[in-house]
Amino acid sequence: MRGLSLQAAPGIDWADVADWWAAWGTPISIVLIVIGAFLAYWIVKVVIGRVVHEVVTGVKRRADVADTEALSHSPLAQVRIVQRTRAMGSVLNTILAWVIAVFAAILVLGALGVNPGSLVALAGFLGAAAGVGAQGVIRDFLNGLFMVFEDQLGIGDVVDLGEASGVVESVGIRVTQVRDVNGTLWYVRNGEIVRVGNKSQGWARVLLDQAVPYDADVDAVEQRLLDVATRMSEEAEWTSRIIDKPETWGIESVSAEAVVLRLVVKTRASAKDDVARELRRRVKAGLDDLGVTLPSLQKVVVQGLDDTAKGRA
Known part of the structure; x- marks a missing residue:
């Protein structure tokens, strides 16, 4: 057929x-x-x-x-x-x-x-x-896979990769693109990334080290700082961004010109900068109402503990 x-x-x-x-x-x-x-x-x-x-x-x-x-x-x-x-x-x-x-x-x-x-x-x-x-390419490839599958970073995260920090715009199989605050786009080889500081995961802390004159009433100033932060955290606009009650950690340093007090506010990671800016503005107004004249920054060097030195969760 x-x-x-x-x-x-x-x-x-x-x-x-x-x-x-x-x-x-x-x-x-x-x-x-x-x-x-x-x-x-x-x-x-x-x-x-x-x-x-x-x-x-x-x-x-x-x-x-x-x-x-x-x-x-x-x-x-x-x-x-x-x-x-x-x-x-x-x-x-x-x-x-x-x-x-x-x-x-x-x-x-x-x-x-x-x-x-x-x-x-x-x-x-x-x-x-x-x-x-091609050992470098293979290392880039494997490190890129691990970073993505372990959720170390993602598009839109604010990260610190050592030499480059900023917002992640692209995660490729060999290169991660990060745009810094000045608008510069950094191309970072995945194999060269030995540590990732991700500022967009979990929560963050606003650490406000406030210098006040040496002869000021430290207890009254500390209470005013706490009251200002507490009122802010109770407002509807900030309730979803501030996730814990504000705290004061006491005196961080003392010099002949000033006493440095630390105010701490726990926030959502993405809201840290907004909360910090607004909190500084309100603290300034609160100290003005209290009649506290701030010392000159030319004389005072604020040297509190590092962000992680307290070790508080």
């Missing part, structure tokens, strides 16, 4: 078709492989993008907010879900792009007539070369 169907197709010279395929089959196969690789990557990218979009949309819907920035007013876990999902989506896009590229390269080599044994030998050679000459 198969022979009859071939004879029933008039005008087709199968010998010419075979010759044409012998001449052009390999280039056509390579082109089809490349097109297929690009199509596969496009499909993967669309699927990952759709999943990330659905996760972010679902979180925003549950938080009843219109944009991602407003999630800072919702529970921290929801913010972390958004940041981590976007970071993982970026990393997965890069990983799958490399996987598809390697697979397409193997198919192209197969179309060119390279036998499987040679492909295995080539893979071994490339592996040895990678082990010797």
